Amino acid sequence: MLSVRAMxxxxxSIVAVRGxxxxxxxxxxxxxxxxxxAGKTTSLKGIAGALPVRAGSIVxxxxxxxxxxxxxxxxxxxxxxxEGRGIFARLTVAENLDMGAYLRRDAAGVLADLDRSYxxxxxxxxxxxxxxxxLSGGEQQMLAIARALMxxxxxxxxxxxxxxxxxxxxxxxxxxxxxxxAERVSILLVEQNARAALELAARAYVLEGGCITLAGAAGExxxxxxxxxxxxxx
Amino acid sequence: MPRLPASAAALFAAPRTPxxxxxxxxxxxxxxxxxxxxxxxxxxxxxxxxxxxxLLYTMLALGLNxxxxxxxxxxxxYIAFFAVGAYLYALCAxxxxxxHLPFWLLLPAAALVAGVFGMLLGAPTLKxxxxxLAIVTLGFGEIIRIFLNNLNAPINLTNGxxxxxxxxxxxxxxxxxxxxxxIGPLSIPSLYNYYYLFLALTVLVVFISARLxxxxxxxxxxxxxxxxxxASASGVNTRNMKLxxxxxxxxxxxxxxSLYASFQGxxxxxxxxxxxxxxxxxxxxxxxMGHIRGVVLGAALLVTVPEALRYVGGWQRSLLGEVLVExxxxxxxxxxxxxxxxxxxxxxxxxxxxxxxxxxxRTAGRGLDPGPGPGQGPGQAGRQERPH
Numbered sequence: 001m002l003s004v005r006a007m008x009x010x011x012x013s014i015v016a017v018r019g020x021x022x023x024x025x026x027x028x029x030x031x032x033x034x035x036x037x038a039g040k041t042t043s044l045k046g047i048a049g050a051l052p053v054r055a056g057s058i059v060x061x062x063x064x065x066x067x068x069x070x071x072x073x074x075x076x077x078x079x080x081x082x083e084g085r086g087i088f089a090r091l092t093v094a095e096n097l098d099m100g101a102y103l104r105r106d107a108a109g110v111l112a113d114l115d116r117s118y119x120x121x122x123x124x125x126x127x128x129x130x131x132x133x134x135l136s137g138g139e140q141q142m143l144a145i146a147r148a149l150m151x152x153x154x155x156x157x158x159x160x161x162x163x164x165x166x167x168x169x170x171x172x173x174x175x176x177x178x179x180x181x182a183e184r185v186s187i188l189l190v191e192q193n194a195r196a197a198l199e200l201a202a203r204a205y206v207l208e209g210g211c212i213t214l215a216g217a218a219g220e221x222x223x224x225x226x227x228x229x230x231x232x233x234x
Numbered sequence: 235m236p237r238l239p240a241s242a243a244a245l246f247a248a249p250r251t252p253x254x255x256x257x258x259x260x261x262x263x264x265x266x267x268x269x270x271x272x273x274x275x276x277x278x279x280x281x282x283x284x285x286x287x288x289l290l291y292t293m294l295a296l297g298l299n300x301x302x303x304x305x306x307x308x309x310x311x312y313i314a315f316f317a318v319g320a321y322l323y324a325l326c327a328x329x330x331x332x333x334h335l336p337f338w339l340l341l342p343a344a345a346l347v348a349g350v351f352g353m354l355l356g357a358p359t360l361k362x363x364x365x366x367l368a369i370v371t372l373g374f375g376e377i378i379r380i381f382l383n384n385l386n387a388p389i390n391l392t393n394g395x396x397x398x399x400x401x402x403x404x405x406x407x408x409x410x411x412x413x414x415x416x417i418g419p420l421s422i423p424s425l426y427n428y429y430y431l432f433l434a435l436t437v438l439v440v441f442i443s444a445r446l447x448x449x450x451x452x453x454x455x456x457x458x459x460x461x462x463x464x465a466s467a468s469g470v471n472t473r474n475m476k477l478x479x480x481x482x483x484x485x486x487x488x489x490x491x492s493l494y495a496s497f498q499g500x501x502x503x504x505x506x507x508x509x510x511x512x513x514x515x516x517x518x519x520x521x522x523m524g525h526i527r528g529v530v531l532g533a534a535l536l537v538t539v540p541e542a543l544r545y546v547g548g549w550q551r552s553l554l555g556e557v558l559v560e561x562x563x564x565x566x567x568x569x570x571x572x573x574x575x576x577x578x579x580x581x582x583x584x585x586x587x588x589x590x591x592x593x594x595x596r597t598a599g600r601g602l603d604p605g606p607g608p609g610q611g612p613g614q615a616g617r618q619e620r621p622h
Contacts, residue, residue: 050463069473070466079467086464088457099457102450103469144464151469 001026001186002047002078002155007056009039009046016042018210019056024155024188029181031189031197031218033231034207040190041083043207044159047188048080049073060155075103079153083160085144089133093124096132096143100150110150117146120176138169145176155186162193174200194231198222206231266433270426282425284541286497289432290490292533293439295517296526297486300443302515303524304452305479306459308368310511311355311375315484317506318351319344319491321382324398324501325391337404340492348488349481351378356480360473363462375511382503397502404496406431411496428497435493439486443526446482455479456524516569520576522583531585540565 004022008015017039024030034040045051047058049070058066065073070080088096097117101110118125121142127135132143141161148156158177162170174196181187191197198204198218206214206227214221221227273281298312322344326335355374359367386394403412403424411427446452454475457465466472495501513536521532540561547561576584 048467050466069471070463071469071471074467074469082461082463082467086461086467088460088464090460091456095453099453099465099468102454102457147468 001028001061002188003059004047005057005059007043007046007058008054009042009051010054011042011051015054016210017046020205020207020210020212022188022205022212024186027181027184027186028203029177029187029189029201031191031201031204032207033191033194033197033204035231036192038207039210040192040207041159042210044080044083044157044188044190048078048157050080050082071103074151074153077152077154078157079148079151079155080157081144081148081159081161084163085137085140087132087135087140087143087147089131091132092129093132093135093143094128096147097124097150100147103151113150113152117150120149120179121146136169137165138173141165141169141173142176145173145180149180149185153185155188156180158187158189160190160192162191162196170196194227195222198227270429279423279425281541282423282429284538286425286428286432288534288537289429289436290494290497291514291517291537292436292530293432293490293493294487294514295521295529295533296439296443297483297490298514299483299518299524299526299529300446300455300486301479301483302518303529304447304459305455305476307476307479308364308371309355309480309483310368310372310508310515311378312371312483312487312514313506313508313511314355314375314378315348315351315487316491316494316510316514317378317382317503318348318484319488319493320495320501320506321392321398321491322347322488323492323495324401327402327496328398329400330393330398334402337406337496341489344488344492345485346488348491349485351488352480352482352484353477355484356477360476372508372511375506375508379503379506382506392503395503397500397504399500401495401499401501403499404428404431404493432493435489439489440526440530447526451475451478516573520573520584522586525583525585525587528583528585528587532583535584536569539568543568 002022002024004020006019006021007017008019009017020039020043022030022032022043032040032043042051046053049065049068049072053066056066057064060073060076060078063076065076065078068076088099091099094114097114098110101113104110118128123139124143124146127139132140135143145156145158145161161173161177165173170193177187177189178200189197189201198221201218203216204218204221205212206221214224214226222232269285270282273285294312294316297315298309301307301309301312323340325331326333326340326343327337355371359370362370382392383395385392386396392398403410405411409415409427411431412424413427414424415422415427454465454470457468457470458472458475462472517532517536518529519532520536521530522528543561543565546559546564547557550557550559580586
């Protein structure tokens with residue numbers, strides 16, 4: 001579904017990501033783990049189109065999307081849930097979800113998906129007329145994911161969904177991600193919480209200093225010595 | 235938030251029955267149509283002129299409201315588009331070039347040319363936000379004014395600081411706005427003519443604003459205002475939508491400008507300084523950013539209050555025998571105080587939209603109830619906490 005080849009990215013004179021290869025298969029849940037500043041968010045921004053790629057290519061379902069702007073990638077089924085959630089704080093929950101369906105023209109389908117969001121996230125249903133900025137951190141993260149789903153993406157890019165959340169709330173978010181993956185939506189998950197991410201994903205990449213240093217089945221990485229030492233604190 | 239007395243609250247509350255609603259609408263329309271006659275009879279002819287200016291500034295403020303209120307792009311050089319519209323009209327309908335193009339051609343041309351200028355400003359500033367954008371737009375506004383001031387040599391395009399005089403009054407379908415017309419027993423002076431013309435165009439501008447706000451375009455603007463990355467991740471073409479906001483806002487300003495030129499009969503660069511930009515911004519912010527009715531209220535207040543202050547000079551003279559405080563100084567002082575008070579007590583503006591009212595009511599309520607809601611994690615405030 002998604003294949004990234006030799007992608008390099010940076011900010012001004014700083015090279016943040018030095019030519020990474022990365023694949024996500026149809027319906028697959030893939031995680032990218034790594035420390036602060038390893039280039040995780042930068043990579044995701046490059047894939048989403050929010051940061052121009054310096055070298056390499058990004059191919060989505062056989063189409064080269066390397067030079068497409070963000071909204072054109074959204075149109076092709078690639079949806080980003082930005083780091084720090086990026087909800088529309090001064091719009092209501094319902095209006096946020098409505099924005100997620102911005103590109104869709106099938107009013108009936110949007111309405112059905114809205115109901116589905118409220119089933120998937122009952123708390124959002126309870127608060128649909130509330131301003132999104134007044135939600136708790138966990139609810140905001142749920143809203144950000146629900147909004148991305150309103151666009152019916154085929155590939156969901158999740159940037160640190162556990163950021164700033166209590167362990168219990170993180171667990172709930174991860175359960176939700178699992179159930180989204182079960183509906184055959186491909187997911188690329190960037191996470192600092194390595195254990196939770198590896199327990200959730202089928203495959204994973206380890207990003208270090210802008211390079212992929214390890215890749216493989218999540219279960220294998222979870223039991224590999226290098227990962228245990230560096231990311232699981234054992 | 236200060237509570238309105240019950241009677242005033244009832245006045246502003248949406249009427250419940252359809253009958254009450256249509257009666258109120260009819261009354262409002264009648265009031266708007268009779269306004270110049272009433273104002274003339276009660277306050278004098280000078281106030282009809284103020285009424286005309288209120289409408290003119292309402293159009294201008296609603297244009298800026300698109301850029302600042304809807305799309306959240308802080309524009310401190312907005313008066314430049316007013317200037318573009320005014321000079322376009324002045325140059326094409328005055329003896330300066332000997333051109334006398336008709337109004338129905340110049341009005342859309344002003345909208346178009348100002349819109350193009352809006353895009354000229356928008357294109358290089360697409361990546362800027364907040365204070366950086368404010369500085370660039372401020373510079374843009376000054377550049378336009380300085381050009382108008384200096385383009386009298388080597389070729390005399392704008393007539394420099396002297397400005398352009400003898401601008402032709404608007405003529406709609408053979409009816410000149412400058413002449414007194416009589417319909418039966420009624421005599422309609424020039425200021426009335428302008429009032430009705432401006433009223434029609436203001437209604438049009440209000441209508442377009444309201445339609446835009448609830449359209450796909452309006453939602454895209456609001457999304458950009460709230461979070462640009464999230465907006466583009468929702469599929470909004472942020473580049474085009476920002477350019478559109480600049481162009482639409484500018485074209486409203488251009489229309490208002492061309493009306494202003496013909497209304498005054500004279501334009502000069504000094505009418506388009508930074509203070510004017512700030513004044514229009516104050517109308518938007520004081521009234522209620524992003525809320526059309528609030529912006530109309532803001533424009534009405536900021537045009538009428540300074541006029542009312544003129545009386546203060548006369549009172550001083552009759553009471554004290556001399557003018558101690560110049561009304562124009564008093565004006566700035568009062569505006570300053572008003573801005574501080576509004577920002578302190580009604581930060582969303584005097585008449586904010588319902589949703590903004592809710593927002594500020596909530597923030598106020600929060601201080602009273604610090605207890606975390608159910609399911610609220612300890613990292614609730616951690617949005618930008620951790621650098622990555």
